[in-house]
Structure formats: structure tokens, C-alpha cells
Amino acid sequence: xxxxxxxxxxxxxxxxxxxxxxxxxxxxxxxxxxxxxxxxxxxxxxxxxxxxxxxxxxxxxxxxxxxxxxxxxxxxxxxxxxxxxxxxxxxxxxxxxxxxxxxxxxxxxxxxxxxxxxxxxxxxxxxxxxxxxxxxxxxxxxxxxxxxxxxxxxxxxxxxxxxxxxxxxxxxxxxxxxxxxxxxxxxxxxxxxxxxxxxxxxxxxxxxxxxxxxxxxxxxxxxxxxxxxxxxxxxxxxxxxxxxxxxxxxxxxxxxxxxxxxxxxxxxxxxxxxxxxxxxxxxxxxxxxxxxxxxxxxxxxxxxxxxxxxxxxxxxxxxxx
Amino acid sequence: xxxxxxxxxxxxxxxxxxxxxxxxxxxxxxxxxxxxxxxxxxxxxxxxxxxxxxxxxxxxxxxxxxxx
Numbered sequence: 001x002x003x004x005x006x007x008x009x010x011x012x013x014x015x016x017x018x019x020x021x022x023x024x025x026x027x028x029x030x031x032x033x034x035x036x037x038x039x040x041x042x043x044x045x046x047x048x049x050x051x052x053x054x055x056x057x058x059x060x061x062x063x064x065x066x067x068x069x070x071x072x073x074x075x076x077x078x079x080x081x082x083x084x085x086x087x088x089x090x091x092x093x094x095x096x097x098x099x100x101x102x103x104x105x106x107x108x109x110x111x112x113x114x115x116x117x118x119x120x121x122x123x124x125x126x127x128x129x130x131x132x133x134x135x136x137x138x139x140x141x142x143x144x145x146x147x148x149x150x151x152x153x154x155x156x157x158x159x160x161x162x163x164x165x166x167x168x169x170x171x172x173x174x175x176x177x178x179x180x181x182x183x184x185x186x187x188x189x190x191x192x193x194x195x196x197x198x199x200x201x202x203x204x205x206x207x208x209x210x211x212x213x214x215x216x217x218x219x220x221x222x223x224x225x226x227x228x229x230x231x232x233x234x235x236x237x238x239x240x241x242x243x244x245x246x247x248x249x250x251x252x253x254x255x256x257x258x259x260x261x262x263x264x265x266x267x268x269x270x271x272x273x274x275x276x277x278x279x280x281x282x283x284x285x286x287x288x289x290x291x292x293x294x295x296x297x298x299x300x301x302x303x304x305x306x307x308x309x310x311x312x313x314x315x316x317x318x319x320x321x
Numbered sequence: 322x323x324x325x326x327x328x329x330x331x332x333x334x335x336x337x338x339x340x341x342x343x344x345x346x347x348x349x350x351x352x353x354x355x356x357x358x359x360x361x362x363x364x365x366x367x368x369x370x371x372x373x374x375x376x377x378x379x380x381x382x383x384x385x386x387x388x389x
Contacts, residue, residue: 155326155327155330155331156326156327156330158330158334159326159327159329159330159334160326162330162333162334162340163334166334166340166343166344166347169344169348170344170347170348170351171351173344173345173348174348174351174352174355177348177352
């Protein structure tokens with residue numbers, strides 16, 4: 001075993017067969033498939049019977065339990081690596097309550113993670129290699145220059161902001177007004193109904209002293225062309241003697257034209273024109289007498305005949321409604 | 322320019338009350354202008370089709386009749 005200085009030898013074969021078989025002490029005889037190697041350090045030569053090469057290795061193969069162990073260097077331990085159960089230490093960090101404890105939690109040195117006893121890797125902070133984006137596109141022109149004093153351009157910047165907001169508010173106010181107007185006008189009568197609710201009367205067709213009846217909103221409408229005599233009579237009536245005191249000038253816009261709704265205020269009959277004690281209207285149902293101004297003078301009716309809204313757009317035209 | 326915007330800002334936009342008043346007043350003028358412009362645009366786009374253009378063709382001579 002002189003060649004088998006254990007510090008120099010790279011390959012040994014564990015003597016599984018003991019001293020049986022032929023012992024050849026030459027490395028060159030080792031067949032290529034007998035690569036099974038194990039070696040032990042500091043084994044007394046005498047106690048271990050070593051078998052380098054077996055002449056009939058085919059017979060030997062079943063007995064060779066391959067326990068492979070490739071050693072990096074001879075100085076390192078052979079044998080299976082012993083796993084020592086190490087205590088795991090996980091840093092919980094201090095509870096952040098004060099500036100001091102906050103300071104304790106902050107990482108103050110480069111972070112490192114150990115994955116094995118030999119491998120060490122460093123965790124790099126991202127800010128060292130990420131470019132800061134260019135936000136100048138989003139900055140106001142007045143403060144694009146980083147050395148510009150923001151205070152100096154405050155008014156113009158805020159004016160612009162408020163101008164934009166104000167323009168939006170103007171549009172919103174306009175839209176809101178349109179919506180409200182639309183809604184409110186939908187509640188009033190539509191234009192065709194209003195057109196039907198009016199009546200135009202050509203005044204030249206009505207001779208003086210004559211009472212003409214029209215139909216207006218389902219009711220009889222009296223148009224009376226009064227004579228000068230009638231006008232002066234009605235104007236001179238003492239208002240205090242009337243049941244429903246109204247002066248004639250309050251009842252007729254133009255003295256010669258009297259416009260009335262021909263419905264008796266008592267129970268709604270249609271009075272007869274140019275009859276009765278006062279030369280105006282007479283209701284045949286219960287005997288109410290109205291004068292030439294349509295005021296109640298005698299009989300059960302409590303009120304004067306009603307005056308509809310009317311106007312004279314020009315000299316010859318009367319519009320009622 | 323800076324002086325003008327400062328004046329405008331202080332006079333109109335700085336206080337909410339004046340800002341709201343500005344909005345209301347300009348909404349009034351905006352409405353007038355906007356409706357005038359849109360009306361004239363509508364009239365010029367529909368020239369020849371409006372009632373005032375065809376009114377003379379459809380004119381009826383209606384005489385009011387005493388129906389009572």
C-alpha cells in the first residue's frame with residue numbers, strides 16, 4: 001500500500017471484499033467503469049484492507065455499492081455534509097411609536113440577503129438606475145424654470161384657472177336656464193291652444209249702438225258699440241249707489257267699445273241686449289237688470305258682468321284673450 | 322400682462338361672491354350672443370323653407386263670422 005498515501009491518492013476503492021481476490025497494486029489496471037470512489041482520511045493502513053483493482057470486475061460489480069462522493073479538494077471533509085439546525089432569526093422591527101423607534105426601523109445600510117453560507121447577494125435600491133421622468137410637459141409655463149419664483153406668477157396662473165372654471169360655469173348656467181325654461185314653459189298652454197283662445201274682431205263691422213255676440217272660449221262675448229249718449233249716461237252714474245261699485249272708465253278701455261262676457265253673474269243665463277230698465281242688458285231667467293256698462297242695477301245678480309282681457313292692436317281691430 | 326391678470330384676479334375671481342356675479346353677468350351676455358348666432362345660422366341654413374318665406378303662398382283671407 002505504499003502508493004496509497006492517502007493524501008495523494010485521488011481514487012480509492014473501499015474494500016468490500018476483504019482480502020479475497022487478487023490484489024494488484026497498479027493504477028493503470030483500473031478499468032474505466034470502476035470509477036466508484038470513496039476515500040477516507042487518516043485510516044490506519046493495517047486496519048483497512050484496500051483493494052485497488054479487481055481483476056474480474058464484472059463479478060465485482062454487484063457488490064460495489066456506489067457511494068459517490070466527489071471531493072473538491074482533498075483537504076475538505078469527505079462524508080455527507082452535516083446539516084446543523086440553525087436558529088432562524090427574523091427581525092420583527094420595533095413598533096413605530098416615536099422618532100427613535102422609527103429610526104430603528106429605517107434601513108440604514110445596504111440590504112443584503114444571505115441564501116447560503118457562501119453566497120451573498122446585495123439588494124440594490126431602484127433609485128440608482130431608474131431615470132426620473134420629465135414632467136415639464138405638465139408644468140405651467142410660468143414655473144417651468146425650476147429657479148422661477150412661483151409667488152410672482154400666482155395671480156396669472158390662478159386667473160387662468162378661474163377663467164376656465166368660470167367659462168364652464170357660464171355654459172352650465174346657460175344650460176340650466178334653458179332646461180328650467182323648457183320645463184316651466186311645458187306647464188303653460190301651448191301655442192296652438194293660445195292661438196285658439198284668442199279672437200280677433202274687426203270693429204268697422206259693428207255699427208254704433210249695436211251689440212254683437214261672439215263665441216269666445218265657449219262663452220258668449222258681447223261687443224257693444226256705445227253711442228255718445230250712452231257713454232255720458234254711464235259716466236255720470238254715482239258709483240256709491242251701485243251694488244258692485246265700479247266706474248265706467250274702469251270697465252271700458254275705449255269709451256265707445258264695451259267688451260263683456262255675456263253670462264249673468266246670478267246663475268249663468270245669457271242676458272238679452274238692449275233691454276231692461278237701464279237700457280243695457282236684461283237676464284230673462286230671474287230678472288237681473290244691467291246698464292250699458294254691464295253693471296248690475298236691479299235683480300238678484302250680485303256682481304257686474306265680467307270683463308275679459310282685451311286690447312286694441314290698431315284702430316280697427318280688437319283682440320280678446 | 323401680469324398687471325392685467327392681477328387686476329382681473331383681484332377684482333373678479335378672488336372672492337366667491339364676485340366670481341359668481343361675473344359668471345351670472347357673462348352668462349346673460351353669452352346667452353344673447355349665442356342665441357343670436359345660432360338663430361342666424363339656422364335661418365341661413367334653412368333659407369327658402371321657413372314660414373316667412375312661404376307665407377305669401379299659404380295666406381288665407383279669413384273673415385270672422387258671428388256664430389252666435
